[in-house]
Amino acid sequence: MADVTTADQASPPIKPGIITLARHGEPALSRKVRLNAPEYGDWWARYEIGGLKAGQTPPDGLIAIARDVDVIIASTRRRAIETANAVVGDRVFTTDETFIEAPLPPPPWPLWLKMSPKRLGFFARFWWWFFDHHGGQETRAQAEVRAGEAADRLAALADQGQDVLVLAHGFFNWMIADALKQRGLTKLVDEGHAYWSIKRFSRA
Template structure:
């Protein structure tokens, strides 16, 4: 029997591509200085806020959306607004499995004040390495959720469907790690900026 290349397989027989995209730039300003409790309040507003006006998704992401068979957004407003900007009138699913991992403020004295960007870095550090979850989702629970998300995406892509997820920077990174542990190959990695993408396919 003659060998058959991957390009000759039917779409249903060849695994699809999984694309993880980060949302666009949120409207909430980062040009403030906050202490830890104030950062907790700021993050709560960030979680329920939408996108900054006037943004246009990158052309490459718009093209990927046109060819995607399945499109999923998290249930956060910034993710849903990103999906609407990218896919237009097309229908898409929303799933809380893909929401961002929490960022509880670090246990610091009130006199320490920083920008939300810097405080977010330290909040993530304390959450990741010291289990500072403040009653929110723990790192272990978030890793289990990332595994669940990866398994769902692999199930969809193994049926031959290209999947586009429009969600969040750090949790997308966690899903990407789960995909790599399951043997998928990374095709593209644009880093962690707004609108950036990571793409994976089973070899």
């Protein structure tokens, strides 16, 4: 009598893939200025459409990850696309606006108060996150929904056994990372929020 192969024997469990969230490289727009709140709004608008500072080299580890993954996704922002081009070489990648950065509307401050874009960015994020100051742009609640949708998409790919690399943005990557943890994925690597840094997740 011929052997009978059960469904379990015919279909071994799929090994979950790994999700890598990478921040883009250093943008070309200088932060060595002092701005008031409206000027920061203009500065951020230029940042959002700008590309990378010339002469950068992606970390070898990130290039190695890009070489081995199954799926590569970049935000539709220019700095993310240029990062992807620098990292993945001749490999094909897709772009998706789901992964763009969360907005940074300038805080409601008097015109005489000026500081660096880095510091103003911190306070803009604080006002957006804790006081729902969005200036008609995407709210925190809306961004959290978007991060959840991104996490669901990435988790579904990983659950199919595919390794995924996302080349996007610092804060929104953090929001996606939080959503992945809420969905039961385990953090494997966290290099913080520096340019070119990565966070990696997989199901245990």
